[in-house]
Amino acid sequence: MTKIIINGREVEADPKEPLIHACHQNGANVPMYCYHPGLSPVGSCRICQVEVKQGNGPARVVVACRTPVVEGMVVDTEAPKAHETRRECLEFLLKNHPLDCPICDKAGECDLQDYAFAEGQGEGRSNEPRRKLDKRKSLGDVIVLDEERCILCSRCVRFTEEITKKPQLAVVDLGSRSTISTFMDRPLQGNYQGNLADVCPVGALTLKAFRFQARVWNLKKSLSTCGECSRGCAITVEVLRRKDVKRFRPRYEPKVNNWWMCDTGRFSSERHNATERLVPAARRGSQGLEIASVERALKQAAEFLSGAVACIGSPFMTIEEAQSFAKLCSQLGAKPAFVSPAPSGLKDDLLNTGDPCPNRRGLLELGFEALSPAASRARIAAAPAALLAGERVLELCERAQLAAIRGPRIATFDTHALEGDACDVAVGIPEQVEKSGHWVNIDGHVGKLTVARAAPAGVQALTRSLDELRALLTSSGVASR
Amino acid sequence: MVIVRRKDLSLLEKLYLPEIARGLSITFRKLFEKKITRQYPEEPLPTNEVTRGQPRLVVKDDGHIACVSCGMCEIACPAYAITIDGGETDRAIEREPVRFDIDMLRCILCGFCEEACPKDAIYMSNELELADYSRAALVYDMEKLKRPKAALQKRIDYVYRLNNRWRKSSSTR
Incomplete structure (x- = not known):
């Protein structure tokens, strides 16, 4: 560690990181556009300029993102000279940046907007018209580029070069005609395009799926964990008006995903806006599945769950749910198992493990057995009664083929149950974004889930339903073993 | 305790009838004077551009709504009366509301939405009356809120005049 002085305070700085990192670590809020902690610094936006004094030399204004930390350097981030230089840089950036904030999706989380607001220069001094460029340039299926808003920070270019290692974007043309473009205007490829919208410090690259969907300050953000693969990327779930899950965004977690996440996980948010839900429970009567109270449904389940029960869980169960499930299994004298579908084929070198079981490791450590969908169905077919529990368990056991099994009486705990589903009793449970708990990812890192949205009224937590069933x-005399 | 002494009446007052005649003379005189009551609702209240009535959305002269669904009024609204969902258009201004609801039962006519709007899209009209048979009917949707710009022009001019009074001359020129 190197000792430097930032704004009159002696601090320890990591010599491997640029000066801006030390500034941010120590509460000096230096603005940044081209610098991203996960990408190599280039110093193209010049907005992070601070005043640095070394030894007896004169104070100089330097860009904090390209300056290495040197023992004894004295940094003043708010020096009049540094401040004035930053202000001039901002004025140049705003020269061509359109006054689009009311329309722009980035408004509210835009670094340029925040700093322009903080600086408070409401009017430009230039009489020249702003650049007129393409405001709706489609870059593939995920991203749309607004060339006018781009400040040419090249974060997106570096992302494709350094993180996905498949360079696809470049700054083309020269000088004031520079724009961001894909090579030969080909659409963007790959499973990590969504991150481009996150790294863009302004609203130039935005998600097509999120375009004009919500204003970001209306979104309630809750920390959570992605469930699309066993990597378990740390995410933020953003919910509009307590109802619609609008976005999944990666959350910085150095042990798992750093700042990134794959598009499969990012756009899995749409799955959580499904309208068909089982509220609160159902049981099979003469008219097919009939809505019933949870209490009634559990009572009926308790009547037929005895003897050699096949207990199949879902890999989406949290540790807490799995513990309740395991207790119930031991009472029924069954071995806990979870359905483990085949790899998704999305495996890559960066994040996606291709394994669609987010809590595989946690369940295996709790003594669960991993069964393929076919093996799960075989076990259910062989038993007189079956217990299926956890989000998407019916879907993962392959609904149609599961429904073809005749014989065993089945109690299901899933988010929704269709008329043709294999279940005599179905109890509704909260979804991934509606429950709190923990998943253990493939490397043993514990990912947390928090309640981003309340479950539909009447639907109770899976742990509670399972515990009540056990009671x-x-x-009724099924002894605990 | 305060003892209030009644006024001693004079003989003329004690006689009663002259006083009745005096009272009725006032009544009959007023019958023929100019009336100061208003036959509301047949005769509506007078309004002018200062009247802060219900908020209405401006429809520009080209027929498109001026609102870009930026959500400024939604967040400024202290009564949470406004709900907006945005959508995409093919025009140069890429965004327009697909849903713009004002719950007129929640609206407190404060005018913050008018102040917050960066696009001159919402103005306090001179419409004051609010009555209906159900609560749901008083949640006004976009079609109920749209007004041609000409209908709101007086208010728009007034707000501009009001703001210009406080506007400082530019510091950079």
């Missing part, structure tokens, strides 16, 4: 079984 019913105990009282």
